[in-house]
Amino acid sequence: MSCTVRIPSPLRSYTAGAVTVAADGATVAEVLASLERHYAGIRFRMVDEQSRIRPHIRLYVNMEEVKDLSRPVGSRDTVHVICALSGG
C-alpha cells in the first residue's frame, strides 16, 4: 500500500529536494522504514534509537497527530513530517 509523505524543508536533502514522496506501509512505522530504504539516514532524523519521535519532529496522518508509530496508514493518506525550524 502506498501513501504520500510530505517532507519538511530541513530533510529534503535526503529526497533530492522532493517535497512529497511515495512510501509503502500499513503503519507509520512501516512508512518510515520504507522511506529509509529509499533515502538512507532519513529515519534517524525523525525517530531515535528507541523509535521515539524526536522532540523537534511531529508526524501527522492527514490532520491527526501521530503519537504511536503503529498508527495505521491507508493508501489515500498523507503523512506530514513537521520539523522545527530555527531561521528568523
Place this chain on the structure above:
Amino acid sequence: MTLSAAELSRYHRHIALPEIGRDGQERLKRAQVLVVGAGGLGSPAALYLAAAGVGTLGLVDCDRVELSNLQRQVLFDSAAVGQLKTEAARERLLALNPEITVVAHTLTLRAENVLETLRDYDVILDGTDRLTTRYVVNDACVLLRKPLVSAAIHRFEGHAMTYLPGRGPCYRCLFPAAEEGAVANCAQAGVLGVLPGVLGAIQATEAVKILTGIGEPIVGRLLTYDALELRFLELPVTRRADCAVCGEHPTITAPQEEEALCDSVVHSQVRRIDATALRDLLAAERARASLELIDVREPREFDTAHLPGARNIPLADLERRLRDLTRERTPVFICRSGRRSLVACTLAVLGGIAAPAHLEGGLLAWAAQVDAGFEVAAG
C-alpha cells in the same frame, strides 16, 4: 489616549474598518509590542506594526547589519551596513511613523534578562534565529502570561503559531525540545528572501488582532507555508499535559540557562576550546598531531584567511562528508563566530563521532585574543 488630527488622517483606513474603528486604533496606540530579532521576520513585522500605529515598539537584537542581510531584511538599506540593527531600525521606523516610540534593546535574551525585558510589553513576536532563544522567550511568555506570536523559516518553508496564556499550547507543547544543529538555520541552508516577508506579515497581523480583540488567532494550529508549492497547511496542536512549562506539573518555573535547554546528550559530548587554548594546543607538536582542524565556513570566507593546516568543509557539505574525517584525530570545527562550528559538532555527534571540539567564539575570538592581524571574512 486620544488620536490627534494627524493620527486620524494617518490611520484613516484602519478607522474606516468597523472592526477596528477609532477605539481599536486607540488600543493600538496604547499598546506595547516587543519584536525579538530584527532579522528577516522582525523586519516586515516591525515595519507593519509601526505603520499600524502600535504606540511602543521594542526591538531586541545585538547584531550589526551585514550586507548579506539586505536580501530579506527590509528594515535596512545599504547605508545601514555596519550599524547596530536596533539603531538602524529605530531610525527607519521613526521615519515611517514619528508618532510612535521605538525602544532599542541591544542585547541577547538570556535566562537572566528575559523576564525584565519582556515584562512591560503586551504582546511578544518571536523571529529570532536561535532555537535556544525561542525556548527562553516561550518560557518567559508562559511564566509572565504574555501572548506570543512565533514564526520560523528555513529555505522555502515557514511556520507560525500563536500562544495565548491559558488558552492553547505553547511552543514547548509544539516541540518539547530541539537540539541546535539538528535544525539548520538560514546562514547554512539559505533562505528565499521574500519568505520571511510572508511569515513576518502574519506575525504582525496576529499582533494587531490580539491588541484590537478581533478575529481568531492561530492558537492551537500550526500554520505551515511552502513557498515552492505556494501552499498553506494548518495542523492541529494540543496543549500537552506534561509540558515542562505550561503543563500540569511544570518543571520550568523560572527561565533556564540556554545551555541547559540545548540537547544535553549531544552538547555534553562537545569539547569547547577557546582561542588561547587552541593556540597553545597548536604550538605543542603532540597535541597538534591529535587534532584535525576543519573550517566549516564557505570557501569564499576560507580563502580570505584560515588557520594553517585547516581543511575547508562548508557546513552544508559536512553531513555528507563526515565519513571523510579520520577517526584517529579529534576534529576541531572552526567558523567565524562559533555558531556554525557548534552546529558542526552536533552533526558530528549525530554522525557517530564521539567527542568533536569547536573553537568557541570562532575566528572572531581568535583575531581578538590571539592574532590581531588575522582577517576574518564577513559571514
